[in-house]
Amino acid sequence: MSAPPLTLDLGASWGRRRGERNLLLACLGCVTIGFLLVLGSGHAAGRPLASADLLPLLVYGTSLIGLHFALVVLGHRGDQVLVAVVAFLAGLGLLAQTRMGTLDRADALIPGHLLLPLGLLVMLATTGAFMDGRHRLLSRGFWAWGTLSLALLALLLTTGQRFRGAVFGFGLITPSELLKVTVVLFVAGFVDRYARALGLWHPRFPLPPWAPLWQLTAFWIVLTALLLIQRDLGMVAILSVPLLALLVMGSGRIGYLVYGLLGALGLGFLVLGVFEHGGRRVAAWLDPFQDPTGDGWQILQGLSGMYAGGLWGEGFGRGSPGYTPIAESDFIYSVIGEELGFLGCLVVLLFYLILFQRGLQVAAHSRCAFGRLLAAGLTAVLATQTFLNVAGVTKLIPLTGVTLPLISQGGASLLATFAGLGLLLAVSDGAPASPARQRKGSPGGKAPSAFPLPAPKRRRAPRRPAAKGRN
């Protein structure tokens, strides 16, 4: 551990993170009010009040306090807004799950109410381990990440069980959620390593350089095939969007996007043609009224709930989301629409948008190419996942069976999301001022880069207690 001079910094760190502290307190207030609503509505509907019902709120409060202190002690200099937004969305998720009654305290693997603290712990551990520029260590063995991803999938395929059309591991956990981190690590490492070569396209024809690309392509084909066997088309999309984004970003070649779109088109037709499952989903999307009590039932029930919610919503805890199948996981957005109304949905989407903006900001401010790619990739994963879920539930696109990050039920998804966010926070911490270790991401030369690196700036020896302790 290359420990920074901790002793003098605790006070400064405490002052620096004041903004975060205030925001976390506001989050706690908001969630408390929501919690009272849920509790009261439940009681009004005839559920007895028990002191154990207060547990989720207690856990949430403790978690936020712990999170804040840990970040102060770590001397984290990164994005505080990110922390606050994550805390808000996770709080909303906790409320939603409390309301749906899915926080199973008797769960053998991880008791439901401990999921959030555990997730935050994962996030903190990741941040602590890789902050202060140590995230670059991750770029070294990128093939290990790639191999790990494929091995996970292969293992899942051989040992997993089918449930509701998808493949799950032991106890219905989905280890494939981890791919959202490992694949991004792999792609970011790969693109970082071959950035220069990837930018050298054929001088006359719009052809990408085959030499480094074939490895990535091969990896991708295997990955997609494994995922398609599990019928996890949503995951294919969630992982492919960052791949394209990172390729374009690292090489500065927009052409990858064109090839990627062509590939997506081909894949789409393949899936529709081969998988009856996909065709049915598209049919249910195009005209759910064709089979309203069968294939169209879930989406129409979700939309009915939202219609019943209207502009303001029925009130947290007062709706009847139970009529929508699997509302607590894929259709949690429609529950929010039902109970908090259109305005509630607007607020949630605004928070998500801020989250992604901050993620991209982290990428923009990162001083090393790998950090930039990593932050952008992780953000792209989250953004794609959010869009696929929300657009699916509102019937803008066909359903892909993807969860809403931080809010939907699903332990593995939550933990993977937190691990990714931990990495994002680690990257946002910035690199120490040792110019010798800084590399140029996409080296100047011929390849025009759309993302020029900031000129390597020498940081002043003591870290800036930036802007009046605000940050």
Place this chain on the structure above:
Amino acid sequence: MSATTPLQLFGALVDSPAWAALRVVLHLGFFLTALLVLKGVLQLAYGVGAAARRKTRRPRLPALSGSLVLLALLFAAVLAHQASWQLTGLFRPQFVAFMQSHDRREFNPAHRIQRGRILDHQGEVLAFSQEQQGQVFRVYPYGPAFAHAVGYSHPRFGTTGAEAAANARLNGGAPEQIASWGELGRQLVTRDKRPRGQDLVLTLDARLQGIALRGLGERHGAAVLLRPRDGAVLALVSSPAFDPNQVGPALFQTPPADTPLLNRATQGFYPPGSVFKVVLAALALESGFTGTIDCPPGGFTTSRHYPPIRDHGFYSAREAGRGWSGHGRLDLEKAFTESSNVFFAQLGVRLGHDALFSIGERLLFDRQIRLYPGTNRSGSISTGRIPRLKHSDLYGLAQASIGQGRILATPAHMALIAAAVANGGVAMRPRLIADEPPEPLGQLMSTSTARSLTRMMRRVVTDGTGRAIDTPGLPIAGKTGTAENPRGPAHSWFIGFAPAEAPELAVAVLVEHGGYGSRSAAPIARDLLVAGVHQGAGP
């Protein structure tokens, strides 16, 4: 234990009447604190200090901000699409129907929609919604009288007829009207659980509908009265009918033998008999036929293997024990007036298969004509059928030429043909919804043909088969029909219009197994025309 924990206190508070208000306060409080967090986040991220920070830490990456803009646009698209369900779902009729039949959320406003009323053109209420014990019922004051034209709206059995065609408007309003957007906004903001739909005015006339129904009485049949000028349908009767106030499973599971669900006016196929001579006369006029044809007393057949086609005179003379000398040589007008089968059978054979088929095309046979906007087959008029016969089948052609054999017609289609004759050959699309603009359907025949047909149809009533309904006050033009059918006595037909020289209304009446057209159908048609013309033009 009487010592109260805060939790017990909270429980007591929830049980008290204050909870209703407190709940709203908490709901608002939740939103406000969420907005507070949002404000704090924005301030920390993009506020004063942050701006300064950004300046010192420069990086501006156009592609990253580009993808953020793209993301924001995508989310905006999601919200817009979501709003089209969540906020303006009323404008999606299928969606509302789904919720009304499949959504068990009691607070869903779709269950409380006070559908707009359905009115006839004079403001008589044909359907309205009534709330009883938190449930909304549809009431049809006229019972079965408008069962087919107005249809029904039932939470379990869906909607039909005008109820289906104007579902969106009845449920809340068509999105193209500013007023309905205003009303929708009011409902959303106030969380009004009782959205009120808009009224729908039909072209129907309750009084004329009643006259047609009384005329039919217990007999099965159909009557259609429409205005040739603009296609407005003033009466659309199908008998027997069901009571839309009592739609239930029994109606669909074990349909009664007399098929009350069938809209005989628009979907009932009957042999047209002699009213089909209007079609053949139109064909003869269009193809320039001017000569005469001999009509021998023995009738006409195409082969000695087939029984001859004879005139009605033959049969009535035989019944009376008199001899029948035949009509002799007839021209088109005289043959039409006397409804001579022998003449028209020969005429059809002379003109040929192709000519018959082509006039069928021109007169819109074998089609669906939309009666309501935006509905499927059940909201359309099925027109008659002229099947293609083998060229060698001359006897079939002779039969077809007198409206027998394999020719079929629907009452609404025959009314449309009568209206086209009355309107100088131009057929207007029949319409039931009053504010739907009139729309021409096509020129079915030349103006001169229409004029000649008018003269001939007028003569039918003055000194032909329709003499019995000649009314002093109103010059009616028309054609009777008596259609042989295998199920019993002949069907009785009358199609026509009045006044002959400046037609205001056209009519088609069919009485199943009513015998001679002049006896059963014609009087009903006369009553309708007299009442309708004397009442005035209407809307």
